[in-house]
Amino acid sequence: MTDVWLIAVMVLAGLIVLTLARLFxxxxxxxxxxxxxxxxxLTVASMILFxxxxxxxxxxxxxxxxxxxxxxGTLYIAKYLGGEIG
Amino acid sequence: xxxxxxRCEHEGIEQYVPGDDxxxxxxxAVFAFAVYLLLTAGGGDLGVWxxxxxxxxxxxxxxxxxxxxNFFCKNRDYRMANPVRWIILAVYVVVPFFIEMAKAxxxxxxxxxxxxxRPGIVRMQTGFTTDLSVLLLANSITLxxxxxxxxxxxxxxxxxxxxxxxxxxxxxxxxVDTGDINAWFRFPAWIRRIAE
Amino acid sequence: xxxxxxxxxxxxxxLLFNTLGVVGILRFPDVYTRLHAETKTTTFGTIFxxxxxxxxxxxxxxxxxxxxxxxxxxxTIIAVVALAFTNATGAHAIARAAHRSGQRPAPAVVDxxxxxxxx
Numbered sequence: 001m002t003d004v005w006l007i008a009v010m011v012l013a014g015l016i017v018l019t020l021a022r023l024f025x026x027x028x029x030x031x032x033x034x035x036x037x038x039x040x041x042l043t044v045a046s047m048i049l050f051x052x053x054x055x056x057x058x059x060x061x062x063x064x065x066x067x068x069x070x071x072x073g074t075l076y077i078a079k080y081l082g083g084e085i086g
Numbered sequence: 087x088x089x090x091x092x093r094c095e096h097e098g099i100e101q102y103v104p105g106d107d108x109x110x111x112x113x114x115a116v117f118a119f120a121v122y123l124l125l126t127a128g129g130g131d132l133g134v135w136x137x138x139x140x141x142x143x144x145x146x147x148x149x150x151x152x153x154x155x156n157f158f159c160k161n162r163d164y165r166m167a168n169p170v171r172w173i174i175l176a177v178y179v180v181v182p183f184f185i186e187m188a189k190a191x192x193x194x195x196x197x198x199x200x201x202x203x204r205p206g207i208v209r210m211q212t213g214f215t216t217d218l219s220v221l222l223l224a225n226s227i228t229l230x231x232x233x234x235x236x237x238x239x240x241x242x243x244x245x246x247x248x249x250x251x252x253x254x255x256x257x258x259x260x261x262v263d264t265g266d267i268n269a270w271f272r273f274p275a276w277i278r279r280i281a282e
Numbered sequence: 283x284x285x286x287x288x289x290x291x292x293x294x295x296x297l298l299f300n301t302l303g304v305v306g307i308l309r310f311p312d313v314y315t316r317l318h319a320e321t322k323t324t325t326f327g328t329i330f331x332x333x334x335x336x337x338x339x340x341x342x343x344x345x346x347x348x349x350x351x352x353x354x355x356x357x358t359i360i361a362v363v364a365l366a367f368t369n370a371t372g373a374h375a376i377a378r379a380a381h382r383s384g385q386r387p388a389p390a391v392v393d394x395x396x397x398x399x400x401x
Contacts, residue, residue, distance in 0.1 A: 008293050008331070015304045022307050022316075030313045030380035037372055038307060038320050042300065044365055045328045048335050048358055057350065060357040064364055071368035075375050082379035127356050134349060191299055191326045194319055198306040205315055205387050207396075225370040229325060234318055236377040248314045248377065248387065 005053045012046045033077050040070035110159035113167055115151035117158070119143055163216070166281070175280050182271035186230040189270075193231050197250060206252050207236055208262045210245045212274065219281035220245070226273050285341045289334045296330030299323045312388035313380045321373040325366050332362035 016039055023035035044063045051059035079085050122143035127134045151158075165171065197203055214220050220243050224235040227247065237246035244261070306319025339355035342348070386396060 004290060004293065008297060011297050012300065015300055018304050019307060028313065028380075028385060030376055030383065030385060031316065033376050033379075034313060034316050034320050035307060037369070037376065038304065038324055041320075041324045041328055041365065041369060044361060045296070045300070045331045048332060048361060051354065051358075052335055052338060057354050057357060060354060060361055064357065064361045067361060067365045067368060071372055074368075074372040078372075078375035078379035080379075082382035084382075124356060124360065127352055134352060187322070187326055190322050191302075194306065194322050195299070195302045198302050198309060198319060198323075201309065203310075203315060203389070205312075205389060207314075207387060224374060225367065228321055228370040228373055229366070232318075234314060234321070234377055235374045236314070236381055248318075250315055250318045 002053060005049050009046050009049045009053070012042050012049070016042050016046075029081055033074065033081070036077075037070075037074050040066070040074070044070075109164075110155040111151050113164065114155045114158040115147045118150040119147035122146060166218070171280050174276070178276045178280060182273070182276060183226060183230070186226075186271060186273075190229065190231040194250075202251070204251050205248065207246055207248050208252070209239075209260065210247045210262045212243050212245060214243050214274075214277070214282065216281055219277050222277050222281055223273060226277070230273075285337060289337050292330050292334035292337065296327045296334065299327035299330065301327075303327060313385060314377060314387050317373050317377055321369055325369045328365055329362055332358050 019035050019038045019042070023032055023039070026032055044067045047059050047063035047066065051057060051063070076085075123135065126139050126143065212220060212223055214223065220238065224238070224245060227233040227245075228235050232250045234248040234250075235245055236248050238244070239246070247262075300323065303319050303323030306323060307316050310316045310319055335358045336355050339351050339358065343351040343355065381396075
């Protein structure tokens, strides 16, 4: 069964690389934030899968913290783009 | 005390109520303790928690409540302390919301593949009065078919909704009703039961 | 065996929708339609990946009775719930920021928010 989880993580990694194309291509800053948000979501999914592969709960704990912190980051960038801070 | 006076000065309508600083402490502490129990379940021998963990959780919940009670119960609105509302919320998330979400994904998948879109931003009337119900509706329609919340009119609680595929004719209306979104279930009725 | 099949199906559905979301981000014409693809499909796909992990955790929990698997399952559920909630709110924040920074929906039949701002 470990192979299945590994393949899933590899597919997610491939998707992250594809999303990076949008991150670099832009064309506007909000587009880049959308791509960044997608990368964050996919990273959380892969962290949960890593928790299964290595049988370590700490991966899932990190995934929770990563989800919440990336949300704060997204909000901060969005506030900056909207001209409310900075 | 400082916090309380600040609030009164700015809103100008509230009177000082004895115990106003103490009552928010209880729901905040209970909520913090519940979250702590959820996070540490399965780690001990006393049932699923160990005694030292329970003690530590109680201490942390009291500290968290002391720090954040004025933030957590900002409006002094305790209607969510009713467990029936939480049960309705759980049913709402698992049944109508999840079905609509599955539908939304098939819909977006269809539009990704075919590229047939007709987007625009419409104004949607909600008729809600509390912040929590507007938040629930905004998040619900962001994750359900063809709609994405862009903005909010803070005075009337109307939402500005970006729709990916506006049906011909709907864009003529100046204010759109919640019935015009593509949903099988009536979200406003559910949310009124949860948070109004 | 049935458990393995269920896990496989959930993983496949999750990966399928995540892939569709990424394709949507690459294909759609403007930031709002891209947000549609991003929020709905990646959240749904990640919920299904989480469900696969939950099924795995519950099957191991009932097989071994080890408390670690209970923690594992609960934490996965918390991670997925936190992700679903923050994704919706984050999408709203990005859409609002995009509109405030002057970006208009590029192909659009109507834009009531811009009309309100011009008044």
